[in-house]
Each structure stands twice: as structure tokens, then as C-alpha cells.
Amino acid sequence: MPDIIHNGKKIPKAVIKRLSLYSRVLQNLELNDIKTISSQLLADALGYNPARVRKDLAYFGQFGTPGIGYHVKELREAIRNILGADRETRVALIGVGNLGSALLSYPGFRKQDIHIIVAFDKDKRKVDRDANGIRIRDISELEKTLNTERIDIVILTVPSEEAQGLTDRVVSAGIRAIMNFVPIHLTVPDNVKVQYVDFSTEMESLFYYLKKNAKISNFST
Amino acid sequence: MPDIIHNGKKIPKAVIKRLSLYSRVLQNLELNDIKTISSQLLADALGYNPARVRKDLAYFGQFGTPGIGYHVKELREAIRNILGADRETRVALIGVGNLGSALLSYPGFRKQDIHIIVAFDKDKRKVDRDANGIRIRDISELEKTLNTERIDIVILTVPSEEAQGLTDRVVSAGIRAIMNFVPIHLTVPDNVKVQYVDFSTEMESLFYYLKKNAKISNFST
DNA sequence: TAGATTGTTAATCGATTAACAATC
DNA sequence: TAGATTGTTAATCGATTAACAATC
Numbered sequence: 001m002p003d004i005i006h007n008g009k010k011i012p013k014a015v016i017k018r019l020s021l022y023s024r025v026l027q028n029l030e031l032n033d034i035k036t037i038s039s040q041l042l043a044d045a046l047g048y049n050p051a052r053v054r055k056d057l058a059y060f061g062q063f064g065t066p067g068i069g070y071h072v073k074e075l076r077e078a079i080r081n082i083l084g085a086d087r088e089t090r091v092a093l094i095g096v097g098n099l100g101s102a103l104l105s106y107p108g109f110r111k112q113d114i115h116i117i118v119a120f121d122k123d124k125r126k127v128d129r130d131a132n133g134i135r136i137r138d139i140s141e142l143e144k145t146l147n148t149e150r151i152d153i154v155i156l157t158v159p160s161e162e163a164q165g166l167t168d169r170v171v172s173a174g175i176r177a178i179m180n181f182v183p184i185h186l187t188v189p190d191n192v193k194v195q196y197v198d199f200s201t202e203m204e205s206l207f208y209y210l211k212k213n214a215k216i217s218n219f220s221t
Numbered sequence: 222m223p224d225i226i227h228n229g230k231k232i233p234k235a236v237i238k239r240l241s242l243y244s245r246v247l248q249n250l251e252l253n254d255i256k257t258i259s260s261q262l263l264a265d266a267l268g269y270n271p272a273r274v275r276k277d278l279a280y281f282g283q284f285g286t287p288g289i290g291y292h293v294k295e296l297r298e299a300i301r302n303i304l305g306a307d308r309e310t311r312v313a314l315i316g317v318g319n320l321g322s323a324l325l326s327y328p329g330f331r332k333q334d335i336h337i338i339v340a341f342d343k344d345k346r347k348v349d350r351d352a353n354g355i356r357i358r359d360i361s362e363l364e365k366t367l368n369t370e371r372i373d374i375v376i377l378t379v380p381s382e383e384a385q386g387l388t389d390r391v392v393s394a395g396i397r398a399i400m401n402f403v404p405i406h407l408t409v410p411d412n413v414k415v416q417y418v419d420f421s422t423e424m425e426s427l428f429y430y431l432k433k434n435a436k437i438s439n440f441s442t
Numbered sequence: 443t444a445g446a447t448t449g450t451t452a453a454t455c456g457a458t459t460a461a462c463a464a465t466c
Numbered sequence: 467t468a469g470a471t472t473g474t475t476a477a478t479c480g481a482t483t484a485a486c487a488a489t490c
Contacts, residue, residue: 020425066448067490084432102323108421200329204241211305287472288466
């Protein structure tokens with residue numbers, strides 16, 4: 001992946017993730033009719049340092065007022081603009097198994113204007129069935145549909161053996177962003193971004209911390 | 222969270238995640254009857270730098286042989302030992318909705334000896350039903366069951382409004398590790414580790430990269 | 443004006459990579 | 467021995483935090 005540049009400044013990847021979290025906090029503040037918020041309070045809501053909040057925002061401009069803080073509504077709109085979250089995100093999902101089905105009806109997506117518009121499966125018994133309001137298509141229609149439906153992002157929820165092959169097809173079809181739920185490393189060209197979501201790895205590191213913490217508390221008792 | 226110390230060295234969080242990925246690659250190599258692997262090849266398999274691989278492993282000891290590389294089987298066992306993945310991980314899941322159900326049958330967990338042993342829901346219509354071979358319990362049995370079943374980790378897949386309340390209960394019951402799929406920030410004591418899994422945030426940053434990349438290619442055409 | 447809080451610079455901390463002597 | 471590759475140190479790069487003048 002090439003570096004991401006905004007107004008001549010290189011933006012760390014982590015900043016983008018946090019922007020999205022700030023936006024969510026601001027959304028809640030707006031619902032509670034809170035008009036302004038300081039970097040301190042915004043940081044507290046997420047367990048961050050206030051300097052980090054100010055620095056993150058400073059990559060993109062000046063949004064606050066010294067002595068006052070940030071105007072909630074304005075800042076939220078600014079962030080949504082930066083993230084492109086003001087437009088609809090058009091998503092395709094490949095592999096309508098248990099996890100795929102769950103994602104099709106994931107409430108968090110709807111809230112953020114992320115729309116899974118098409119779903120594919122290779123199982124003929126699933127094809128043409130309805131999944132959360134959309135028709136499951138045969139995987140043979142993949143390339144054609146990605147184009148006609150102007151898909152931005154592909155979600156992969158297929159068995160491991162099929163992941164790389166489908167990735168290659170999707171990339172050839174012009175897709176540049178893949179959210180990969182399959183626990184293998186995908187090889188893609190440099191201009192394609194893969195976001196890995198890996199439950200087992202997260203679980204294993206949690207368990208490691210747990211084990212370590214247990215030892216630490218044994219020492220102190 | 223206190224720092225994680227191993228043999229007097231502070232271990233970066235990212236190292237633990239990668240250890241788990243190394244283990245997975247080694248598992249595949251073992252299945253393909255490959256006996257040894259160099260840091261270079263292990264790095265290639267994950268898109269890393271070979272120095273990173275050697276450095277990560279060096280936190281925990283010396284596992285390789287100069288001129289040869291690492292013995293696949295040995296290294297995998299060593300890593301599983303470090304991660305504690307040689308023991309069974311006992312997990313409870315709260316909230317048997319779409320996502321919760323999908324996780325109950327997630328094949329990646331079974332593969333890594335991660336066992337979801339109990340599941341809870343507050344919906345009386347779900348209670349006592351079977352979910353992937355286990356009986357769904359009423360949420361009122363939460364504290365009691367976490368203890369009798371000796372649960373290590375709790376998975377949270379409940380609506381946002383209920384997440385903090387349930388977190389408090391779970392923490393009072395002595396749980397130290399939570400895998401949180403609910404898109405809100407949870408407040409917990411310092412000795413409890415929360416692992417956030419947030420699809421919307423990942424999706425929004427993917428979309429941001431996509432938008433940026435599109436602009437970059439516009440420039441070059 | 444006094445208090446609060448921003449935006450930004452400098453200092454710190456942490457993580458990655460390059461380089462290479464040691465060694466199989 | 468010659469070639470390969472480790473473990474580790476030093477150099478680089480990047481991200482976080484502290485501090486503070488500017489300013490509402």
C-alpha cells in the first residue's frame with residue numbers, strides 16, 4: 001500500500017481508525033444534545049490521551065476553539081467528510097455461511113451507511129435464496145456483478161482453500177479493498193488494501209495476557 | 222493493563238499477535254511435511270520483514286540454527302507453549318443473536334482449541350434451546366456459571382445498551398478478559414483486558430484508503 | 443480580565459529495519 | 467571450507483505524550 005497523504009502530510013493508519021471512533025462518540029453526544037466537547041472529554045470517552053485527539057484532528061485542519069473545545073455537530077460532519085462516510089459505501093459479500101449471514105444483518109453497518117448490496121455463494125442450494133432482503137447470486141456472476149453494481153469493497157467469508165482464488169478474481173475485476181475474515185494471508189498487488197479480521201488471533205493474544213496477568217497477581221498475593 | 226514482561230523483557234502487544242500468526246503458518250508447513258524454515262520464508266508468508274521475525278522470536282529464547290533456520294515442529298510447539306495455546310481456552314458467550322450464533326460455530330476457534338463452553342441470552346424464547354451443541358442459559362445464571370465452568374474469556378455480542386452493564390457483572394464475577402464485538406468503549410478496571418472487534422471502524426478505514434487510492438491513480442493517469 | 447482549551451513544537455517512547463559477527 | 471542464516475546491536479522510522487504560547 002502506498003502511503004496516505006493528506007494536504008502533504010503522511011497520515012498514520014491508526015489515525016484513520018480513531019477518526020471513525022471519534023465520529024461514533026460525537027454521534028452519541030449529538031443524540032444527547034451536547035453542543036461542545038473538549039479534547040480531554042473526547043479522549044476520556046475512548047481511553048485516550050487528549051494530546052492524541054488534538055494531534056489526530058490537526059492532520060486535517062483546525063476544528064476547535066481555544067477555551068471552548070470542539071463544536072460536536074460541526075466536528076462530526078468534518079470527520080464524516082474526511083472519511084468519505086458522507087457517501088454510501090457499496091459492499092459485496094462472498095460466502096453466505098454462518099458468519100456471512102451474520103454480517104448481512106449486522107446493525108453496525110446500517111448505522112454507518114455501509115450497504116451490503118450483493119452476496120455470492122457457490123452452493124447451488126443457496127443461490128437465488130433470500131438473505132436479509134437480497135438475493136444470493138451464483139459465484140459465476142461475480143465479475144460481471146461487481147462492475148454493474150459499482151462495488152467498493154468485498155467481504156470474504158469463505159473456506160480457507162477458496163480465499164486466494166477468489167481474491168485473485170476480485171482483484172482482476174478491479175476491486176481495490178477487501179475485508180478478509182478468512183484466517184490466511186492473502187497475496188495482492190500493492191494497490192489493493194486487505195483488512196484482516198481474525199478472531200482466533202485476537203483470542204489467542206487475549207489468552208496470553210490472561211495467563212500473564214494471573215502470574216502477576218500470584219506474585220502480589 | 223500492566224505491561225507484559227517475559228524473562229525481564231517488555232513484550233510489545235503486536236509481537237503476541239504475530240506469534241499467533243507464525244504458529245498458523247507453521248501448522249500449514251507441518252501439514253505439508255516441511256521440516257525447516259528460514260526467517261526469510263516465514264516472513265514472506267505473512268508479508269513481514271525477516272528481521273522482525275527473528276526479533277519477535279528472540280524475546281522468548283533462541284529457537285533457530287544459523288545456516289539452517291528453524292525446525293518447524295519444534296518452533297510451533299515452542300510458540301504454542303508461550304501463548305498458552307497448549308491448554309484448552311474456556312470461553313463463554315453472551316448474546317446469541319446472528320453474530321453470536323456464527324461465533325458459536327466458527328471453525329477457526331475449534332482449530333485452535335478455543336472452546337465456547339456456555340452461552341447466555343436474556344430472551345426466554347431462546348433459553349434452553351440448543352445452539353451448536355450447547356444449551357443456551359438464562360442470563361440470570363451468569364455469575365454462577367462463569368465460576369463453576371471456570372471460564373477464562375467472555376465474548377460479548379449483545380445490543381449496545383446492555384454491554385456496559387453486562388461487562389460490570391462479568392468483571393465482578395472475576396473475569397479478566399473480554400472479547401467485545403459491541404461498538405462501544407467499555408470501562409473496566411486496569412487489570413481487565415478488553416479486546417475490541419469492530420467491523421464498522423475497519424470498514425470505514427478501508428473506505429478511506431479506497432477513496433485516497435482512487436485519487437492517487439487519477440493523478441497518475 | 444481570568445480560566446479554559448486549542449494547535450503545535452519538542453521530548454519521549456516504542457517498534458521496525460539494516461547490518462554484521464557468530465556459527466552451523 | 468563456503469554458503470546460509472541466525473541472534474543481536476545500532477540506526478532509523480514512527481507514534482505518543484508533555485508542555486506551552488496563542489487565543490477564545
